[in-house]
Amino acid sequence: MEYYASPFHRVNHLFLAMLGLAAVIVGVYTFMPEYYLLLVPIDSLDKPLINDLGGLILRVALFWLLSSMIHTYLLFGTISAENPKKSVEVYAYAQKIVLVSIAFMLVGLAVTISSVGAFLLSLIGLFSYYRAFLKGTS
Numbered sequence: 387m388e389y390y391a392s393p394f395h396r397v398n399h400l401f402l403a404m405l406g407l408a409a410v411i412v413g414v415y416t417f418m419p420e421y422y423l424l425l426v427p428i429d430s431l432d433k434p435l436i437n438d439l440g441g442l443i444l445r446v447a448l449f450w451l452l453s454s455m456i457h458t459y460l461l462f463g464t465i466s467a468e469n470p471k472k473s474v475e476v477y478a479y480a481q482k483i484v485l486v487s488i489a490f491m492l493v494g495l496a497v498t499i500s501s502v503g504a505f506l507l508s509l510i511g512l513f514s515y516y517r518a519f520l521k522g523t524s
Contacts, residue, residue: 398481400518401488404511408495411507415499425503432500440498447491454483482519489515 458480496504
């Protein structure tokens, strides 16, 4: 019997992998600064105003993520088990909102850390979100 992963699971695994890579980037930046050169830092972007802007983007993305998770919890609480189609629609809606906040968080990480590796990761996240959701709906 062959197992086919639904698009929801494939997208979730991709974004989980990107979050894992983001955690590695943050870990290298924080705990092993001697290896930070491997991420190709952009020194001209390492300014307090740009770092503060990146921190603001991260805070907004975190708030967005938490509020979307609470909103999803409340939506699932109002759906009965008798209507599974509605639950799939709510799941798809919730997934879009959560994943766009994760993509936004990757952008904030790239602006804060200012390295080519972080910018590439955020571009991959934005492209993946576009390919998975926006391209399919237009």
